Amino acid sequence: xxxxxxxxxxxxxxxxxxxxxxxxxxxxxxxxxxxxxxxxxxxxxxxxxxxxxxxxxxxxxxxxxxxxxxxxxxxxxxxxxxxxxxxxxxxxxxxxxxxxxxxxxxxxxxxxxxxxxxxxxxxxxxxxxxxxxxxxxxxxxxxxxxxxxxxxxxxxxxxxxxxxxxxxxxxxxxxxxxxxxxxxxxxxxxxxxxxxxxxxxxxxxxxxxxxxxxxxxxxxxxxxxxxxxxxxxxxxxxxxxxxxxxxxxxxxxxxxxxxxxxxxxxxxxxxxxxxxxxxxxxxxxxxxxxxxxxxxxxxxxxxxxxxxxxxxxxxxxxxxxxxxxxxxxxxxxxxxxxxxxxxxxxxxxxxxxxxxxxxxxxxxxxxxxxxxxxxxxxxxxxxxxxxxxxxxxxxxxxxxxxxxxxxxxxxxxxxxxxxxxxxxxxxxxxxxxxxxxxxxxxxxxxxxxxxxxxxxxxxxxxxxxxxxxxxxxxxx
Amino acid sequence: xxxxxxxxxxxxxxxxxxxxxxxxxxxxxxxxxxxxxxxxxxxxxxxxx
Numbered sequence: 001x002x003x004x005x006x007x008x009x010x011x012x013x014x015x016x017x018x019x020x021x022x023x024x025x026x027x028x029x030x031x032x033x034x035x036x037x038x039x040x041x042x043x044x045x046x047x048x049x050x051x052x053x054x055x056x057x058x059x060x061x062x063x064x065x066x067x068x069x070x071x072x073x074x075x076x077x078x079x080x081x082x083x084x085x086x087x088x089x090x091x092x093x094x095x096x097x098x099x100x101x102x103x104x105x106x107x108x109x110x111x112x113x114x115x116x117x118x119x120x121x122x123x124x125x126x127x128x129x130x131x132x133x134x135x136x137x138x139x140x141x142x143x144x145x146x147x148x149x150x151x152x153x154x155x156x157x158x159x160x161x162x163x164x165x166x167x168x169x170x171x172x173x174x175x176x177x178x179x180x181x182x183x184x185x186x187x188x189x190x191x192x193x194x195x196x197x198x199x200x201x202x203x204x205x206x207x208x209x210x211x212x213x214x215x216x217x218x219x220x221x222x223x224x225x226x227x228x229x230x231x232x233x234x235x236x237x238x239x240x241x242x243x244x245x246x247x248x249x250x251x252x253x254x255x256x257x258x259x260x261x262x263x264x265x266x267x268x269x270x271x272x273x274x275x276x277x278x279x280x281x282x283x284x285x286x287x288x289x290x291x292x293x294x295x296x297x298x299x300x301x302x303x304x305x306x307x308x309x310x311x312x313x314x315x316x317x318x319x320x321x322x323x324x325x326x327x328x329x330x331x332x333x334x335x336x337x338x339x340x341x342x343x344x345x346x347x348x349x350x351x352x353x354x355x356x357x358x359x360x361x362x363x364x365x366x367x368x369x370x371x372x373x374x375x376x377x378x379x380x381x382x383x384x385x386x387x388x389x390x391x392x393x394x395x396x397x398x399x400x401x402x403x404x405x406x407x408x409x410x411x412x413x414x415x416x417x418x419x420x421x422x423x424x425x426x427x428x429x430x431x432x433x434x435x436x437x438x439x440x441x442x443x444x445x446x447x448x449x450x451x452x453x454x455x456x457x458x459x460x461x462x463x464x465x466x467x468x469x470x471x472x473x474x475x476x
Numbered sequence: 477x478x479x480x481x482x483x484x485x486x487x488x489x490x491x492x493x494x495x496x497x498x499x500x501x502x503x504x505x506x507x508x509x510x511x512x513x514x515x516x517x518x519x520x521x522x523x524x525x
Contacts, residue, residue: 018492019495025506028510029505170517171512287523294520
């Protein structure tokens with residue numbers, strides 16, 4: 001459609017005098033919006049009394065039922081990121097961000113009708129399916145663009161954007177509570193109205209990102225930046241296509257690393273509030289546990305920026321080695337913190353663990369770029385996010401299942417997490433081994449451009465990919 | 477902003493006088509809501525101590 005031609009890749013090439021520092025806020029606008037997903041739980045209790053208002057009545061939804069909203073959304077995040085990654089690299093970030101905004105905001109509007117008519121399948125279709133597709137598209141859409149704008153600091157750039165996904169819940173949570181309080185009436189919990197308001201607010205906010213984002217001109221590199229040939233063979237100047245990348249052992253090693261890191265982190269996030277209350281019975285109330293959960297979200301957000309920025313200095317392999325060595329030490333310390341009843345030690349351990357959970361997410365796009373080049377890094381990142389969906393199922397299953405198993409064996413609740421923590425230690429050590437096994441991609445997987453055969457980067461960097469295709473080059 | 481040996485795009489490196497203002501606005505648009513959210517979290521987290 002002509003009216004949507006402003007979304008075309010060619011129309012989003014940066015003009016004269018454009019500053020690349022406008023791209024991170026554009027990316028943040030998307031990630032801060034879709035990060036709302038982490039705050040969906042604020043709707044859980046109000047949605048259990050949609051009919052009864054003051055108390056649940058027959059026909060009202062159960063909390064366990066409402067939890068499916070989030071599960072479906074995260075599943076569709078992984079599926080859509082994997083499916084649409086290659087499309088995104090072809091059409092450019094602006095169209096993909098627009099599609100994300102339409103799906104994510106549209107999901108809220110459809111869900112609002114579902115809440116209003118009390119039809120749960122419509123809520124799942126809206127928030128879960130449509131919103132989940134918006135999540136997946138939005139999550140990966142700015143990543144490859146940022147990597148192209150910041151070849152000198154890819155970790156920091158993607159960390160800035162992905163930090164937004166961690167920070168989005170911090171905005172969404174108080175915003176949702178305030179909106180529900182505003183719209184609540186004797187006949188309504190205010191949920192449907194809040195969904196409508198949030199859908200509109202997020203659409204406007206995400207459109208700011210759509211209009212602001214730009215692609216660098218073909219062949220553009222920052223002043224003074226040169227891909228140096230050196231001893232660091234873990235960074236390639238070559239490119240690998242998405243289909244070819246998934247046939248390399250490097251992809252599956254990275255997939256496993258992300259999966260174990262997320263599984264371990266989700267284990268803490270999912271159980272944070274009950275865990276601290278059960279491990280420190282009598283010392284920590286529910287209100288204080290709420291503060292602990294908030295602190296973890298700060299660690300999650302801050303870790304995304306700090307660890308990924310650090311990875312630009314010490315390298316991706318060293319950063320992940322830190323996650324997989326420091327992480328086990330901290331997990332092993334948690335039972336000790338419980339045994340000596342030290343809340344500060346427990347909080348410190350969890351805070352650093354969650355910072356590394358976020359750091360793992362934020363550093364992985366740069367690791368992918370190091371291994372597979374920039375050409376289809378968005379699509380490859382999309383495929384890799386299936387590890388997240390897998391971990392999203394594995395993590396809670398593992399933690400809840402093992403805790404229940406321990407309790408069934410007669411272990412007191414305060415000690416029911418000990419075995420789980422040691423399982424997490426083992427998982428992270430598996431990740432450490434995978435990280436050690438990572439070697440540069442075999443040159444036979446590299447993309448070799450035939451004459452007139454433009455790769456699906458949409459031509460944003462043909463000069464680089466063309467010259468780099470035949471020979472791997474290293475950079476510091 | 478152009479690498480050595482690469483052709484300079486016409487006007488590609490020319491400064492945009494309104495760019496500073498655009499940068500301030502863009503970072504404020506995302507920074508203010510984020511700061512508001514962080515403030516709420518910090519207030520809650522203080523209950524821990």
